[in-house]
Amino acid sequence: MAEPFWIAFGDIHEDLHCLDAIPDLEQAEGVLVSGDMTNVGGRDTAVRILERIRARNAQVWALIGNMDTPEVEQVLRERGVYAHGRTVNLGRGVGLYGVGYSTPTPFNTPSEVGEEQIREWLEQSRPNLSRFDQTILLVHTPPFETATDRVGNGVPVGSRAVREFIDSFQPTLCITGHIHESRAVEVLGKTTVINPGSFGAGGYVRVALENGTLRAELLQAEPVQCAHQSQGKQSG
Numbered sequence: 001m002a003e004p005f006w007i008a009f010g011d012i013h014e015d016l017h018c019l020d021a022i023p024d025l026e027q028a029e030g031v032l033v034s035g036d037m038t039n040v041g042g043r044d045t046a047v048r049i050l051e052r053i054r055a056r057n058a059q060v061w062a063l064i065g066n067m068d069t070p071e072v073e074q075v076l077r078e079r080g081v082y083a084h085g086r087t088v089n090l091g092r093g094v095g096l097y098g099v100g101y102s103t104p105t106p107f108n109t110p111s112e113v114g115e116e117q118i119r120e121w122l123e124q125s126r127p128n129l130s131r132f133d134q135t136i137l138l139v140h141t142p143p144f145e146t147a148t149d150r151v152g153n154g155v156p157v158g159s160r161a162v163r164e165f166i167d168s169f170q171p172t173l174c175i176t177g178h179i180h181e182s183r184a185v186e187v188l189g190k191t192t193v194i195n196p197g198s199f200g201a202g203g204y205v206r207v208a209l210e211n212g213t214l215r216a217e218l219l220q221a222e223p224v225q226c227a228h229q230s231q232g233k234q235s236g
Helices: 042-055 072-078 115-123 162-171 223-234
Strands: 005-009 032-034 060-062 085-089 094-099 133-140 171-176 184-188 191-195 203-210 213-220
Touching: 042 060, 072 213, 094 115, 115 162, 133 162, 133 213, 162 184, 171 203, 171 213, 184 213, 191 213
Parallel strands: 005 032, 032 060, 094 133, 133 171, 171 191
Antiparallel strands: 005 203, 085 094, 184 191, 203 213
C-alpha cells in the first residue's frame, strides 16, 4: 500500500498555471495552501482559485496571507476549508494547525497583524496539537532569522512569535511562505521548516507519512512543463 501524502504550496497570487504540472495531485490526502491566494482579490477571485484547486483534489485546507482580503477569508470559511486558528485532524495521527495573515510590512497590505496577535493564535494550538504524534504548522509568515525569511538583501523579516513557538513546541513540520525569494529548507531542532517560494515559479512541498513519520520534500514543477500546460489550456 502506498504511503499517504499531502501537497502544500502558497503565494499563488492568482497564478495557477503550474497546478497541472504537479503529478498525482488527485491521489494526495489533501492540499495545504499557506496563503496569498489572490492579489488583494475579492470574492469572485477567491472562488475561482479555490474551485480550480478543488477540481484536482477536493480536500483543501487553506489560510489567507497578507495580500488576501476579508472577502477571501469569508469564502474559505463558507467552503469549510479555513485552517486559520484551527486544529485539523488529518488522520493517521497527524494534526495540522494554521495561522494566516502576516506581521506588518512596508506595503500596508490588507491582512497584517502584530506579533502579539500571531503569538496568541499560536499559543491557542498547544492543548489540541499536543495530542498528535506528528504535527504540521501551516503559517503564512516564516520564522524569524532562518533561511526561509530573507528578503533580497539578506535581511530577515519573519515572525519572532513563529520562531519562538517552533523553538518551544517543536512541531514535526512548518510549511510557510510569504517571502518568495527565500525558497529554502531549514531544520530547527526537531522541526523541518520549508518555504516553497512562489507557486507561479512552480514551488511546492510533498509531505509523506513514512512508517509513522512525516517526511517533507521541496519540489519544483518544471517551468517548461508549466508553460506547456498553460499553453495547452489556452489553445483548448
